[in-house]
Amino acid sequence: MNDDDWADLRSQCADIEPGAELVTPLSERPFRIETTAADRLVVRFADSAEERPLWREQFGVFDEQLEGQAMSIDDLQPGVEPYATVLTLSDAYTVEDDTIVKSPADAAGGESPFLVSAAEARTPPERVRDDALLLAHQIERLEAEGPFSVDSLDTDLLTDYYVLASDVQRGADGVRKTARDELLERLGPEQELHGRFGTVRRTTRERRRPADDETVLAALDDHGIPREWVLGVDPDKLDVVLSVTDLSEDAVYDTIETVYVQKTGVDEDEKYSRLQGIADRIDDLEDAAGEALREDLEDIEDRLEEALTAG
Structure with a gap:
């Protein structure tokens, strides 16, 4: 790798927005560039906090392999993946049809598909924190003008208010489920754990579902119970009948219409x-x-x- 290409690569690494990260194309390991030096780049992997130097000399070896030929991303070895990922930041290289190629002098390279923006790189807990902060700030702004109710908000503010509340709820529920799974590993039967903000305990709930048809019908026969008492309409079979006959849907279905607000996009x-x-x-x-x-x-x-x- 010549001096100009190396300087360009270091410049591209330095220009990555704070919080953004790169993701290796095969193993999908996220990492960030910690420092750049004259002979190396130092990266840190998010899944293990491992720091690893990427040497200029090895970038040069990879560069020589790309002279006059493309390299398939599927052929990358685990140790080479970080080098290939970083290399796609440079204007001298580009990714075409899942291959890495050296760009012609007049081509625009450097648009790496493995670069994840800071907004997208946030972890689920970070997203919950950020959305909660935005919602709190929104409420604070609304209350600064005096007590408010949703019917007093204009449509744009009401929409943002709903979207933020929805995102906080969805994100918090995902974080809650992750914490729940970990707590179940730590809680014994009927044990309680106390934190600063509350208490949790392990609770068991039983949910019933019918056994297979053969078992149920045999048990009914053994007790002299008519099968007709438990047999009902199978919706799946009914849909098949509707699709192959002239029976109308209105004749066998009662339709209940529910109106609700659906969030269709988030900026x-x-x-x-x-x-x-x-x-x-x-x-x-x-x-x-x-x-x-x-x-x-x-x-x-x-x-x-x-x-x-x-x-």
Whole structure:
């Protein structure tokens, strides 16, 4: 790899937006570039916190292999994947039809399909935190103008209010299920665990479902119970009949119409942009007002801790 290509690659790595990450194409391991040096790049893998140097010399070997030929992504070895992934950031290389090729001098390379934006790279807990912060900020703005009710909001604000609340609910439910699975590994039968904000216990609920038809019908016959008492219409078989006969759907189905609001799209880029603005404002709280706010929060935490301890 010549000096110009190496300089371009280092420049592209330095220009990656904070929080963005790269993902290896086969093993799908996310990683971020920590530092760049004259002879190496240092990357950190998100799934293990492992740091690994990627040497300029090895980039040169890979570059020589690409001279005059394409390399299939499917043929990449695990140790080579990070090199190939980073290389696609450079203007000198491009990805075409799942192959990596060296771009002609007049071609526009460097549009890596393995680069994930900062907004998309966030973990589920990070997304819940961010959406909750946006929702709290939205409520704060609305309440700044006095007590509000949803019927007083204009349509745009009401839509954003609903979308954010929906995203918080969906994201929090996903995080809750992950935490639930881990807690089940730690909780014994009827055991309780106590945290600062509440208590959980392992509870068992029984849900019944019929055994297979042969078992059920045999049990009914043994007790002299007519099979007709439990036999009903099978919706799957009824749909087959509707599809192959002239029987109308209205004749055998009662239709109940339910009207609800469906979220059909979310502008993650707009949410992330607004979130960054809020984060910047929080970072700017370095004056007395900011210090006072932090002291108030610490005081609240201390009083909460005392109350929980006393209780």
